[in-house]
Amino acid sequence: MKKQLLLLLLLIGSACSAQDWQYLTESNNNVYYYKLNSRSTAWVKVVSETTSIYASNDDAKPTTVDGYTVYLYKYSCSSKKIGLIKTIVYSKDGKLLDTRSTDELLADMESVKPNSIGEEMLFQFCYGR
Numbered sequence: 111m112k113k114q115l116l117l118l119l120l121l122i123g124s125a126c127s128a129q130d131w132q133y134l135t136e137s138n139n140n141v142y143y144y145k146l147n148s149r150s151t152a153w154v155k156v157v158s159e160t161t162s163i164y165a166s167n168d169d170a171k172p173t174t175v176d177g178y179t180v181y182l183y184k185y186s187c188s189s190k191k192i193g194l195i196k197t198i199v200y201s202k203d204g205k206l207l208d209t210r211s212t213d214e215l216l217a218d219m220e221s222v223k224p225n226s227i228g229e230e231m232l233f234q235f236c237y238g239r
Contacts, residue, residue, distance in 0.1 A: 140156050141158070142154060142156055143155040150186065152182075153183075155180050155181075157178040161175050161179055163208045176201070177201040179200070181198075182197075187235070190222055192222055192232055193219040193220065195211060196211040
């Protein structure tokens, strides 16, 4: 019995660590989570009932779905800048709906605005470890 309980606890622990998303903040009915990816990149998951998917045509209006979006950001703690590398949109049941990316070296690094979600993200990426 003890071996079965130990095995169950190990399985639960490994499943939890595989989903090591950390709560970041909430804003406008969106819930933000993050997961560090490397020394200069981090994933951010935004869960919302109003997730938007944009068609390849820039003039098209977005389609709204119940789902979540995962972003890969590049960041620089010393220059206090952040840039988007990748965007992946999923339905609420995990179906891949859209993906877009740019080369990490070409990421448009911008200074974070004070009192913004970007500033909160950068603070967590750089100092919240």
